[in-house]
Amino acid sequence: MLYDFLPEGKRVKINHFEEITGKGIVAQIDGVEIRIGSSEFVIQNFPLQVSASLGKAEERNTAVHIAINAIYFGKYIFNNQYRDGLKALFERLNTNYQIKVLSGDNEGERETLEKLLPKGTELIFNQKPEQKLEFIKKLQDEGKNVMMVGDGLNDAGALAQSHIGVSISENVNVFSPACDAILDATEFENLDYFLKLSKKAITTIKMSFVLSLLYNVVGLSFAITGNLNPLVAAIIMPLSTITIVSFVTIMSSYYTKKLEKKVTFYS
Numbered sequence: 001m002l003y004d005f006l007p008e009g010k011r012v013k014i015n016h017f018e019e020i021t022g023k024g025i026v027a028q029i030d031g032v033e034i035r036i037g038s039s040e041f042v043i044q045n046f047p048l049q050v051s052a053s054l055g056k057a058e059e060r061n062t063a064v065h066i067a068i069n070a071i072y073f074g075k076y077i078f079n080n081q082y083r084d085g086l087k088a089l090f091e092r093l094n095t096n097y098q099i100k101v102l103s104g105d106n107e108g109e110r111e112t113l114e115k116l117l118p119k120g121t122e123l124i125f126n127q128k129p130e131q132k133l134e135f136i137k138k139l140q141d142e143g144k145n146v147m148m149v150g151d152g153l154n155d156a157g158a159l160a161q162s163h164i165g166v167s168i169s170e171n172v173n174v175f176s177p178a179c180d181a182i183l184d185a186t187e188f189e190n191l192d193y194f195l196k197l198s199k200k201a202i203t204t205i206k207m208s209f210v211l212s213l214l215y216n217v218v219g220l221s222f223a224i225t226g227n228l229n230p231l232v233a234a235i236i237m238p239l240s241t242i243t244i245v246s247f248v249t250i251m252s253s254y255y256t257k258k259l260e261k262k263v264t265f266y267s
Contacts, residue, residue, distance in 0.1 A: 087116045
């Protein structure tokens with residue numbers, strides 16, 4: 001966002017560049033040191049007067065601070081924008097699932113999120129990528145099945161650790177973190193619909209196994225008693241496959257239409 005915001009300038013050669021995960025970046029250009037990142041990172045090892053000019057190191061907003069040669073120049077403040085339908089989605093999810101929010105942002109977003117999310121939702125801020133991963137592990141150690149939904153590379157570890165990792169992507173054709181599923185960002189508000197549909201898909205699979213078993217038991221009983229000639233067996237065998245495929249297709253279509261009506265009603 002900052003790169004897109006700043007005007008185009010001439011390219012310069014960087015003598016040194018280092019990225020510190022979760023904190024910021026530091027670079028040197030012709031002997032000039034530039035630090036960009038969190039307030040804590042920018043004032044690190046700087047004179048006390050620089051720290052004083054910053055005020056509180058922990059600010060209640062998402063900001064990127066800039067310092068050049070140990071001189072604090074200011075900050076860029078980022079205002080978060082939340083996806084459409086977020087409030088309605090979490091209200092629907094809250095009826096069947098326990099929701100927890102892990103954010104790399106600071107406490108400045110708490111008030112806004114508390115208005116959007118169901119009452120009692122646990123909000124955890126200032127989370128680094130490794131902290132998100134450890135949080136998922138802790139929930140799993142407690143015997144909970146965890147689905148992680150994230151939209152950034154800093155969520156990659158948590159997505160891989162969780163039982164189900166869903167990556168939200170603006171473009172599903174570009175690189176995404178290691179996960180079990182990629183969800184188009186425009187379909188995010190229908191997440192609860194996909195969860196319900198996946199459960200119905202499992203139900204359909206189980207019903208298919210039962211139907212297939214009954215089909216084979218009946219056929220086997222005729223074969224054992226000698227009432228099943230080869231010609232009939234040759235016809236029934238492929239017919240069983242057609243029956244199962246048709247059953248799955250019909251049930252999938254039925255559940256899809258049924259759940260679509262519910263989602264439309266709730267939204």
